[in-house]
Structure formats: C-alpha cells, structure tokens
Amino acid sequence: MTNTPTxxxxxxxxxxxxxxSIATVSNTLNNKGRISKEVRDNILAIxxxxxxxxxxxxxxxxxxxxxxxxxxxxxxxxxxxxxVFYAEIMEALEIEMDAHGYDLLLSGHNSEYNSNQPxxxxxxxxADAIIMLGRFPRExxxxxxxxxxxxxxxxxxxxxxxxxxxxTDGFAANEQIVDHLVRLGHRNIIFMAYAHxxxxxxxxxxxxxxxxxxxxxxxxxxxSLRDFDNTNEAYQSLKRLLNSKRAPTAIIAVNDTLAAExxxxxxxxxxxxxxxxxxxxxxxxxxxxxxxxxxxTVRINKQLLGKVGAAMVIKRxxxxxxxxxxxxxxxxxxxRESVAKPPR
Amino acid sequence: MTNTPTxxxxxxxxxxxxxxSIATVSNTLNNKGRISKEVRDNILAIxxxxxxxxxxxxxxxxxxxxxxxxxxxxxxxxxxxxxVFYAEIMEALEIEMDAHGYDLLLSGHNSEYNSNQPxxxxxxxxADAIIMLGRFPRExxxxxxxxxxxxxxxxxxxxxxxxxxxxTDGFAANEQIVDHLVRLGHRNIIFMAYAHxxxxxxxxxxxxxxxxxxxxxxxxxxxSLRDFDNTNEAYQSLKRLLNSKRAPTAIIAVNDTLAAExxxxxxxxxxxxxxxxxxxxxxxxxxxxxxxxxxxTVRINKQLLGKVGAAMVIKRxxxxxxxxxxxxxxxxxxxRESVAKPPR
DNA sequence: CTGAAAGCGCTTACAG
DNA sequence: CTGAAAGCGCTTACAG
Numbered sequence: 001m002t003n004t005p006t007x008x009x010x011x012x013x014x015x016x017x018x019x020x021s022i023a024t025v026s027n028t029l030n031n032k033g034r035i036s037k038e039v040r041d042n043i044l045a046i047x048x049x050x051x052x053x054x055x056x057x058x059x060x061x062x063x064x065x066x067x068x069x070x071x072x073x074x075x076x077x078x079x080x081x082x083x084v085f086y087a088e089i090m091e092a093l094e095i096e097m098d099a100h101g102y103d104l105l106l107s108g109h110n111s112e113y114n115s116n117q118p119x120x121x122x123x124x125x126x127a128d129a130i131i132m133l134g135r136f137p138r139e140x141x142x143x144x145x146x147x148x149x150x151x152x153x154x155x156x157x158x159x160x161x162x163x164x165x166x167x168t169d170g171f172a173a174n175e176q177i178v179d180h181l182v183r184l185g186h187r188n189i190i191f192m193a194y195a196h197x198x199x200x201x202x203x204x205x206x207x208x209x210x211x212x213x214x215x216x217x218x219x220x221x222x223x224s225l226r227d228f229d230n231t232n233e234a235y236q237s238l239k240r241l242l243n244s245k246r247a248p249t250a251i252i253a254v255n256d257t258l259a260a261e262x263x264x265x266x267x268x269x270x271x272x273x274x275x276x277x278x279x280x281x282x283x284x285x286x287x288x289x290x291x292x293x294x295x296x297t298v299r300i301n302k303q304l305l306g307k308v309g310a311a312m313v314i315k316r317x318x319x320x321x322x323x324x325x326x327x328x329x330x331x332x333x334x335x336r337e338s339v340a341k342p343p344r
Numbered sequence: 345m346t347n348t349p350t351x352x353x354x355x356x357x358x359x360x361x362x363x364x365s366i367a368t369v370s371n372t373l374n375n376k377g378r379i380s381k382e383v384r385d386n387i388l389a390i391x392x393x394x395x396x397x398x399x400x401x402x403x404x405x406x407x408x409x410x411x412x413x414x415x416x417x418x419x420x421x422x423x424x425x426x427x428v429f430y431a432e433i434m435e436a437l438e439i440e441m442d443a444h445g446y447d448l449l450l451s452g453h454n455s456e457y458n459s460n461q462p463x464x465x466x467x468x469x470x471a472d473a474i475i476m477l478g479r480f481p482r483e484x485x486x487x488x489x490x491x492x493x494x495x496x497x498x499x500x501x502x503x504x505x506x507x508x509x510x511x512t513d514g515f516a517a518n519e520q521i522v523d524h525l526v527r528l529g530h531r532n533i534i535f536m537a538y539a540h541x542x543x544x545x546x547x548x549x550x551x552x553x554x555x556x557x558x559x560x561x562x563x564x565x566x567x568s569l570r571d572f573d574n575t576n577e578a579y580q581s582l583k584r585l586l587n588s589k590r591a592p593t594a595i596i597a598v599n600d601t602l603a604a605e606x607x608x609x610x611x612x613x614x615x616x617x618x619x620x621x622x623x624x625x626x627x628x629x630x631x632x633x634x635x636x637x638x639x640x641t642v643r644i645n646k647q648l649l650g651k652v653g654a655a656m657v658i659k660r661x662x663x664x665x666x667x668x669x670x671x672x673x674x675x676x677x678x679x680r681e682s683v684a685k686p687p688r
Numbered sequence: 689c690t691g692a693a694a695g696c697g698c699t700t701a702c703a704g
Numbered sequence: 705c706t707g708a709a710a711g712c713g714c715t716t717a718c719a720g
Contacts, residue, residue, distance in 0.1 A: 011699095055468065056469055061696090082428055104450040401713070402713025
C-alpha cells in the first residue's frame, strides 16, 4: 500500500502547510470566492494527500446544518425489514444521500410507546430532516412535523398532512392491470384489499374503478372486496362471490402475499390457476415468485424511489421555502403464469 | 394536548430565563460542579418545560466527541437484512445505544468497491467508533482500524486483528449438542460446514471435536465434513458417507439453512427424519421452524448481543485505554422433532 | 456556589 | 485575490 501521510484534522494545519489563511482553504474547499489557480491547486493537492475533509462538527455548528437525516421505521426496524423490499429502499436511499454528502441516522425511537414525541436526536438538533419509511400512524407524522423539522414520507402517504412524499403510482398500475385483463377477455374482475385504512390501497382501488368505468364493465360484477381483515376472512368472502352468478374470472390482490394465499386456498378447493381464475399481485415480492404457478405482479423501482426521495429531502433542507413536493413513481407490470384468458 | 411552550435552542436563552450564567446551566445539565439545589431545580424545570437538550454540534465540537457510532454491513444492508436475524440485532443495538445517548449512523460505504477505505463520514470526524455487523473480509476491518477509529465486530471475529468483538459461543453450543446426542445413544455423529474460511464455523468445529474426545468416540466415525461449497456438493459428500460403514446417525449442521436443505434431500432419498437420522441446525431461523419435521437448533440471544455490543463500544469510546475487549455469549439449545434416538 | 473567558473547527461577511 | 476577525453553541479550567 501507499505510505499514509500524517493524518491532519484541522483546516489550520492545512493552511500552515499551504502557507495561506484558513479562510482561503475554506473558500477553496467550498468553491467560493476567487482563488488563484495556483493557490487553489496547491491546497487541493495537500488536502487530497492527507485525506483531509473538513470536520463536520465545526462546519455544522457554523452553518447550522448537519448533513444528517434521521430515518424512522414503524413499528420497528426489525418488523419492517421482514419485508426485504424496505431494506432495498433504505440502501438505495443511503447510496443517494451519501453521494450528496448526507448521512442517515437510525431512529432508535420506539414509535410504539411515544407516538408523537420526536426522537432525542431531533431535540439535540442532530438531524436536518426526517424520512419516515413506510406507513405510519398519522399522529406520529404530525408529531414530528409539529416539531418543526422537515418530514418526508417514503412509500407512504396520508391525506391532510402537509409533508413531502413519494409513493408509487398504484392508481396507474391498477388501470393497466384492468386494461390487460380486459384485453384477454375478462369481464368479471374484482379487486381485493384488507379493510383497514391504507392510502396505498385506496389509490389502487380508485385506479381499478376508473378502468372499470373506462371499459364500461358492469359495476355489479366488478367490485372491490374489502370486508376482511385477514386471509381467512378474505377467502370466505371470495368464496361467497364464487358461488354467486357474478363469479369473477380475475382477481387483483392488493399485494403478493394476499395473492399467493388466495391462490393456494383456491387450489386447495380444486380451482385451477389460471385456467379457472386469473390472479394478479403487487410488489414483486418473493411471495409471487415462489408461488406455483408464479404470480403476475407489479414491480416497484426501489432504486428510483430512493433516488427521488433523497433528492426531495435534500431540496427541502437546502431550500426550505420549496413548495410541498410529491411524486408518484411509475411502475412496471410483470407478466407470469397466473394470468390467462377467462374460461369459456 | 398540552400547550407547547416556545422552542428554545441555546443554552444562552435558558441562562437568561433562569437568570444565571451559561456555565451554571451547562454544569447543571452535566451534573458537574456544585450548584445550589434552588438554582439547579429551577434550571432543570425550565429545560424540561421547553424540551431543551444541548445542541449536539456545539457540544460535540467542544468535547471532540460525537455521541454517534457508524454501523457497517457487508456486502450491503439489503444483503444482510435478507437474514432478519441481523435486523433484530441492529434493533437491539440501536435501543441500547439510544439509552446511553448515542446514535447510529448508517454506512453508505459500499464495501465491495472500496474495500479498505474508511467511509466519508469517518474522514469528517462524524463518528466516534465503527461497529461492523456480521462477517467482513479482513482487509476491510484492518482498513478501518488503521484509520485510527475504534472498531468493534458484532457477531463476527477474525484472528490476529486486534479489535473488540462479541460473538456467540459456538464452541460451547456444539459441545452441548454432542453431549445431548451421546446421551440419546448416538455414536456416529458428524459436523457439516461449508469449506470457505469462516471463524464461526471453525469455533463450532473445535467444540465438536472437543466433545467427541471427551466422550471417547471414534474419530474415524465422528468427522467434520467440510469438502463442499454448496448444498448440492454437501449432499453428495454426505451420501458417500451414508453408503460407507461409518454412516452417521446424527448430523450437526453449521446453520439452519443447511440443516433444512440436507433434511429435504435425505427425505427425497427415502430417509426418515429423525427415525433414520437426527439433524441439528443453528441460529433458530425460520428455516428450522418451517421444516417438516421442525429442526432442533441453537438460539442466539440477539437482545443480549446488542446490549453487550453497545456497552463494549461505549466503553471503548469513553475510556480508550481499555484493554482489548471480547465476549462470547452463551446460547440455548432448542429441542424439536428432528432429533431422536439412533435406529437400532 | 457562580460567572467571565477561552476555545473546539469551521464559514462568512468584510476590508484591503 | 487574500486574510483578520467574528461567531455558531457548547464545556471547562479558573478566579472569585
């Protein structure tokens, strides 16, 4: 390896070596003021040689900014990472933030017990903003927002809370799924989602109905089934429908887990997928890939989600007057074996 | 909710309200010097009322400490969190660090490409120490250590690199497993682990041999099978052994994943578990619980791992002269249906 | 028991 | 183009 030069940890030492003032070093490093090329190149070379980067505590104190953003999970990091989906978003976010010189602080804040209390590090002024990853109870979001720190919701959204957010376009996704199913000949299509409040699900429901209307399908046959809280109830509800005259030939599930469970239950009951019924999932999780047959689903661009989220929160920090920001990422349909023409 | 009092963000404002000097406020908050109870109570009440906590940039600059520790993953956070095991350790760690006023900074450092370069935030002096979670190539550990920042390995260990670490006691675990199997009557017991370098596996192997010796079992029958890099090779190797005179009646696998895969392969070949062969796993992962029959395994106390890790790294930060620290956590055997007496 | 002052490492008007 | 000086919010000897 190369001989590591002495470690330098203050601008003063650099100034001494470069034989100039600390102001000139600072200006050079921050691309400010007019510095002669000669002096500038010399300073840069010295900093590089010694691996010098301005001390963050000094710089932050003066600039009243931390280049650090808090990352919160709900209800806990372990719970959210059971879904690798979120770990991947976190990683994309982290890479993007790092590229802009920002770091991510984990929130050890246990949201379960202190719902609307900001985490300690916020009170200490350690973070310039908070990113809330996934779905949170609204009072938690409101609590942080009320504290005065910029808040961004990543892959989550709640009406009437004015914070920046980026989600995926579930509305368009469901429209496209219906379009696809109609093209295959389906006329009795249903959407299935858990009953509990969930803005993502609501958006997708709206997209579903919008497409149903566009294709002038019967609103009696094409319904949104949301009278259940768990898979068991979901299947009971579905079964009632299957025994009626308006039996669906295609199901759009709110996520891959539900899709996979419904598929299994149907198969156990003697239905053949996709010959009897087509099934669509959402998320491109392992659930849809491991199912047999593999389930068609919707892929979310996690890298892009992280990138856009990072850009949004940095913008908010560096230009606080920016009007409320929000973005809905386009998604991709993944076609697999769980979808076919309806039975004749 | 209560009327939130005006937000205060400097010790000066507190001093003004309390009608004393900032030195007195600081001393009170830090439990230093002699302050009259009266003044002290007043200051504390004011701070509490306004939710005041000393600004971390100011305090850190002065104390030359950050109350922040970097957390690194290898090869990436997404990769490591596929094993929920690590998310749980991270959470336990986070809670414990927070309880001591420390925060965790995610390392966006992509270890894959800059093996021995410290992450940017270290150069900026943002972190007081680095925790490396899981297994890392030794040059990565050495690279960070050489930079001069305290390093701790959590659930990992490499010989000849002098850093603090906490691991689980795989040696004792394997001793106990062998004890248990011998008690059931097994005499032909083998240990199976992947060939690649892995200190955890080596420790467990040593525990295995130690117990074999203690029980005076044949070293020809009780061997460590490590001539494979994947499950397929593992099973080929095992099969050769099963066809020999020294066929094992019990297998101790290096982890639950391998145990589950071996069990499936054996069953596919007509073996009955545990009637023909007993199997032990390690980690208490979902793999062992979802297997049929459920596989006996070893549970690691993740909360304790996080707690001990936090204590160690904080000690190192606050008292750098502390001699090298290391600790091996005791583990618990989880008995399930994959283990029984050997066939007669 | 309390406070005035120095200084941690920076950035930023400002003067020259 | 360059530098001297102020000040960000703290803590810590030190004086009284």
